[in-house]
Amino acid sequence: MSLEFQLCLDEREDARVFATVILIPTSTDLSLDGVALQLCDADGNTLSPKRLLPVSGQLLGPVSSRVELRSNQGAIPAGAQVIATAWWPGGHLQAQRCTDPGTTLKEHVLAKGRIALTDEDVLLDVLPEERDIMVSLFPWVATQPNQRMLELEAQEDAHPCDDMGLDDEDAEWLKNLMDQ
DSSP states (O other), X not given: OOEEEEEEEXXXXXXXXXXXXXXXXXXXXXXXXXXXXXXXXXXXXXOSOOEXXXXXXXXXXXXXXXXXXXXXXXXOOTTOEEEEEEEXXXXXXXXXXXXXXXXXXXHHHHTOSOOOOOSSOOOOOOOHXXXXXXXXXXXXXXXXXXXXXXXXXXXXXXXXXXXXXOOHHHHHHHHHHHHO
C-alpha cells in the first residue's frame, strides 16, 4: 500500500481526547474506502462511538482531519488508546496512540504534568551544543516558563499567615488547622 498513515494525540481532557489523522498518498493510484477512529480501554473495550471520517475514493493529496472522541463512561481510564483504521479493497492499516496524560514528548520535556518529586537527582546537565541540537529538533524546548505560573508557585511557597498580620501563636494555630 502506498500510504503514509499517522495518528497524533493533540489534547487530552478527563473525558475526551482530540486526535489528528494524517493520510499522505505516496502514489496517484490510491483509493480508500474509509477511515475510522475509536477510543478503547486497555482491554480493547470501546469507550466511544466509532467516528467515520469523510474520506473515501481516490486520494490525490495529503489529508488531515482532527477528531474529538468522548468517553461514554465519564473519565478516561489509564491505559486507554485511540485506534485509527484506514481501509481499502485490498486491506487496511491501523494506528494506535495511548491517551495517558504526559505520554507525549513535549509534555514530558516541559514537565506539564505533575510528577511526584524524589530525593534523587534525576536530571542530568546538558551540554550547550546538545541543547542547540534539541532546540533545532524540538523548538518548544526553548519556550520560556510562564511568568504567571512562576509567580503562583512562589506564592504557594510563602505561608498565608505572613500577610495576615497574626502573632506567632495565632499563626501557628492557623498553620496547624490548615495542615489538617
